Amino acid sequence: MKFVIAPDSFKGSLTAKQAADAIYTGLKRVFPTAEYELVPMADGGEGTVQSLVDATQGQFRHAGVLNPLGQPVSAEYGLLGDEQTAVIEMAAASGIQFVNEETKNPLITTTYGTGQLMLDAMHHGAREIIIGIGGSATTDGGQGMAEALGVKFLDAAGHPISRGGGGLADLATIDVSGVDPLVAQTKVRIASDVTNPLVGAQGSAAVFGPQKGATPAMVQTLDANLAHYAAVIKATLGTDLADFPGAGAAGGLGAGLLAFTQSQMEKGVEIVVRETRLKERAVGADYVFTGEGAIDFQTQYGKTPMGTAQAVKAVSPNAKVIGVAGNVGEGIEQLYNLGIDAIFGILPGIVDLPTAIQAASANLARTAENIARVIK
CATH class of the missing domain: 3.40.50.10350 (Glycerate kinase; domain 1)
Structure with a gap:
């Protein structure tokens, strides 16, 4: 039996x-x-790193990153048994647990630390990254993540915009010439079951903003800023993400990953099924x-x-x-x-x-x- x-x-x-x-x-x-x-299984949410490391006899790594408020912290990710696949939970660097009722503010919280984790994994040999994008404290469209990878987000005067969903209002140009070369060599698999678009009534700000501290006025500001962000991405890269299903996941981190990395959206549990070889076993x-x-x-x-x-x-x-x-x-x-x-x-x-x-x-x-x- x-x-x-x-x-x-x-x-x-x-x-x-x-x-x-x-x-x-x-x-x-x-x-x-x-x-x-x-x-051991998971569905792309909390516990995915632990499950995949356990299932593949992998190892844990730690990296010094910035949390959503820009404060230095140590965050953990997994390097799987093949030593070429990393698994990251964005919440480890940019999660809601780093803010409280007084400090949560999606106008300023950033995914910069998530990008730092990704870059650390790439520089330790990962050429495939599985990233679970639940539990975020951010609504920055993944701008912070992309900045950590080397993308420059500039205002009309050519100065870097401030991080967070509020800074997107000042975005005029996007410069991808300084992106780390490893980004183009790394496949990113986005583990998310969220199908919300980036903007609109079902978008990131409207649906998820309030739980991250957004007032009704902030929601309107963030939605307008994300729409502007999507327009600049489309003008710069030719990628239309405003209404793309899943682009609104994790405060728009889905959009940032789709725009600036070699990525695709997948159901979290299907990724884990594949990586653990559940069907074969x-x-x-x-x-x-x-x-x-x-x-x-x-x-x-x-x-x-x-x-x-x-x-x-x-x-x-x-x-x-x-x-x-x-x-x-x-x-x-x-x-x-x-x-x-x-x-x-x-x-x-x-x-x-x-x-x-x-x-x-x-x-x-x-x-x-x-x-x-x-x-x-």
Whole structure:
């Protein structure tokens, strides 16, 4: 009998690898001689670096960068086992965790540190970068990121504009002559499930600006500035990104990456499926265990359990896919028609959150063991 164990992290309690180890512990109590494949998973969001480093026996690197407020910090990224692929979470350098109610201000926050991380990876041998672009504190259209790579953003007098979404109003010309040569040699894969355009009612400023501290007046200013930014990019590079699906992700970082790097948008979980070789490792599987902190109706929209189920069913259509979660929410019946065969909560009863987090590994192992006993 072959088991594939491919969970995401259980946010706040277990990494994907720790979750996989816990499930393995429970299953092995019942099936000690079965074949097991442990494949830590992610969907491009938080935990993607950890999962891919674990899955490929890669390594972590640290680089000194500027956070969204321009303050020096140390940020982490992963170099995968092939030593040619880096995986970066933009939030590590430019995330919302670096600001608070008093300091969050998308007119000044910048993605410059994300560009610094990318450049560090390139100079350490990476010729492919996977970048997850969730959790940003910025609405600068990726201008800061591009500046770190060597792009010059100049006002009418030929002076550099200020960083942040507010500075885009002064943009007159874009000079790409000083871009680091490694940028052209590096493929960038953007892990994002966001389809919002850069500007407009569904654009970056209107939809995501308020959670980053934008007042209604700021939203109007940022949207106008991003529209102007897109117009200058189109005039300079011939690339029209204002309405491009996904360009508005991470405060417009999607647009900046598409404009100034050799990049393409992909679904986060599909990138992880490919990099972990999940399909190849799932050939001949009888049972597949996946899961994350919560499974509900949103799981069908690119979350790890759904991506895992669909990937496995493509190569082992008779495999049974079992989802486990700390919280089982509304709408899970929809998932049973999309590739997940059964869903189980792991909590033994009513407990407070700190207790649930502390006991997550034991609860996961016990639940896996009990499921295994039913299988047996």
